[in-house]
Each structure stands twice: as structure tokens, then as C-alpha cells.
Amino acid sequence: MLPSQERLVLFSKRKGFSPVRDSIQKDDMDDPLRHGLWNALHVCIWDGNEYSHYSGTFQSSNLYGLFQCYWQNLFKIPLDNMPNYMDSVLTRLRETYYKVEWYEVYDFIEFTAQNCPEELSDSFVSFCNHVLENELSAYRFVGKQLTDITSEEEIESIEEAIKSSTKFTGASEHLKTSLGFLSDRKSPDYRNSIKESISAVESLCKAVSDDPKATLGSALKQIEKSHNLHPAFKKALSNLYGYTNDSGGIRHALLEEDSISYSDAKYMLVSCSAFMNYVLGKVSEKS
Template structure:
């Protein structure tokens, strides 16, 4: 992860790829297509010729539905058709890449050595690794991160400018969540919680306050609704209790991007709420 990402200078929406695809992700998506389709010459039948290949229907669908080009312009040789597909892929808009994936799933070759579920698994793993805001669900590209969630994270990073300790925890949570080489979802969750604890201590002016004590002070001082306080206490039960024992959820080995993103968004929502309440 580069300096601009580690220290919060790169916009959140550039880290979480929503309504965009960077070159690294585009290259990697193409590589999956290359490995699953274009390099599988033994699956082509008489692979030299497009019309004899079991990729025929897939290639035809690209021309008809995506390229919007006359189908009689499809090259006779499969390799030439692939060159045309590649040229289109690397010059099209970000959203067309996702349409390209959906078109492939809708016209996936039958009796093919790379099963459709394998292709989907490879693609979803890549989308998670590269912090795309989308996944393949029920053979459709589906957003898993909303504009409101990204806005909440961005607002919290701005709102915590006067509170360096809370901001550092948020930046670290985002860094650990979005590290493409070695994401650390467990510690990202801990950092998100630490950001809330930090802002609570600042608001209550008590460096030794536990989260539970801080919420009680905030409730008395700012009029925090008891039901909201209770829900926050349960949500942030992932944090250490009075004996320093971590919640069992943080000991699980299957924590995912979704878990860490949920906690980051939930914590930034509360931080934004709390800062607004104190104005």
C-alpha cells in the first residue's frame, strides 16, 4: 500500500473501487478471462476457426450485445476474434467491464473444462482482493458498498481532523481493510472500535474511560437515547471487556472483508453522529 493510501491522502472511493476500475483490476480481470477461456485451445474444438469453436455462442454474444457491431464482421479465425475482444476490453468504460462479465455468465460455454462456478469464484476472489465495491451474486454484478457508506467514511476522516488519535485509528482500519497484498480484517475491526473509544474519551475528557462508561457520560451529557446507547454497547461488544478479554468474534479465523467493512462503516457513522452532537 502506497504512502497516499496509508496516511489518508487518497480518496476513499479510489481505495474502495466504486464506479471505477483501476488498471490493476482491469488487467487482472482480463488475466482471468485469458486463463479460463483464451488459453484453453484444447476446448475450442477446431479452435482455429470461430464457427467450429465451442466459444462460438459466447463470441457471437459479445459482438451482438456488447460491441453492437455487425455479426458478419466476426473474424473467421478465433485468435483474431480474441484480439478484437481484447482491444474492446482495454478501451471500454469501467461499467462495461462488469457488463462483459455478466454477458459471459449468461452465455457460458457448455461442457467446458473450466466450470462456471470456478470462474465465478476466481472473479469474486479478485474483486475482494482489489477492493472492488461489487461481487458476482446470482450471476449478476451486485454492489456490496453503497455511496452512503463511502460518504460516511470520508466524512469521518474529515470530521476527525481535530482529533488525531481517532483519525489515526480510522486510517489504520481503512489501511488494514484495503491492503491488497495482506488484508488484516481482524485488526481492522479492532482499529475501527479503537477510533470510537478514542473519540468517546475526547468527548468525555476522560482518558481512562471505558467505552461503557463513556457512553453513560455521553448519555447524561448529550442526551443519548438509552435504546441507542444499548445498541451501541452491543455492537461494540467486539471490544475488550473490563478484564481485557476480546470478544469471541475477533478470535474467529473466517472474518471477511464484509465484516471489517461493516464495522468501519458502523463506527464512522457513530463518530460522525457524536461529533455533530457536540457542536
């Protein structure tokens, strides 16, 4: 009997070989993300439809003003083109939603958050943020506005570190594995992603210092002497490493906690990638 597909974490995901831009959805939107955001609309907005007890007509719905805003201010088409029945309006909206480009979907959900009935907006924003995090979107609602949580510079930093560290096999593998843990949309492992990020830096520094038994601290001292490593960067990296290794760090107390989030793991991956790029840059200047 074949194992359940839901339980499989395939090689490319474990090793982080999927491109960063495919893992973090910044310039596109896959079907699970699009479906999830539509479900947020369905559960939090459409199911919040209420009619006046007096007339019970479509025009008395608490969503009628939102639909008019769609036609007038978002789609910019004549209001007399809007159907006269709720089901017909939702059918038209669904057809449009699944035809438009990924960035227009974000326009649609942001516009909805800003123009829906006030009593529905908080649950809608919360539902959307849950979907955006689960599907590794590069965006989140802050208030009622979508903002970048993963910038182009951060993505480029991760990509550059993976590419530039290829000749340092251990460092490259740790970084790829960190990305794999972070980008597994079914069962992300933020704790191990953080551990792999700092292990990538540790592995690189050992390789560059040509001392496989060195601690990160001693390796940094050697790199500082031979490659003019700026003391401030050395101190920052040492502090970062200390955070993950002291009695209150990731490798100790947090192993038994559930408080580590996507933001924590992404911060460590981006920070460690930046440090690696800096060290690799200093090495290339000497070669």
C-alpha cells in the same frame, strides 16, 4: 541494497491517507483490477475453448455462440464483421476490452458470466470475485449478476467520519489506520482494521466525555446525559464494543483464526463511522 518494493507498506497506506474513493474502487478501475479480470477471462473462458472432434473448425467451438452473442447483443454490430478465426476474435476482444470505460468492463464480464457455456461459468464467477475482493472493488458477483457491496452511502459515511473527527486527533488517526489496513491491496490486515475501527469510537467517546481514562461504557453514560444520546444507539454501540472485547471477540479468540474477511472489516469500519457521525452530530447540536 534497497529493500524489495513488494515488502514496503508506505506511510500513506499505513495511515489511511489515501482517499476512500481511491481505496474502494467504486467509480473507476485501476490497471491491476482490469488486468485481473482479463486474466479471469483468459484462464476460465478462453482456455476452456473446445472444438468438435468431427470438424475442428472455429464454428464448432463451444465458445462460438458466446462470440456471436458479443457481436449481436453486447456490441450490437453486424455478425459478418466477426473474424473467422479464434485468435483474431480474441485479438479484437482484447483491443476493445482495454479501450472501454471501467463500467463497460463490468458489462463485459457480467455478460460473459450470463452467456458463456454453463460448465465454465462457476469457475469464472469465482475467479472474478477473488480478483474483485483483492483489488478492493465495490462490486461482487451474486449468482451471475454484479451487485454493490459498498454503497455510496457507506463511502460517504466513512469520508464524513474521517473529516468530522479531525479535531479529535486520536479518533481520526484510528479511523484512517483502519482504512489503511483494509485498503492495502497487497497485504490487507482485516483483524487490525476491525480493532482500529472500534478504537476510533472509543477514542472519540473519551474525548467527547472529557475523560481520557473512562471506559467506553462510562463515556457513553456521560454523553447520554449531556448530549441526549438515544438509548437505543447507546445500547447498540455498547453491544458492538462488547463483541470486540468479550472472550469470543476480535481482540481475543479471533487473534488466532483466519476467518476474518473483507466483509467483516468493512462492516465494522462503516458501522463505527456511522456511530461516530451520530455522536459528532449530537455534539454539534449542543455547541
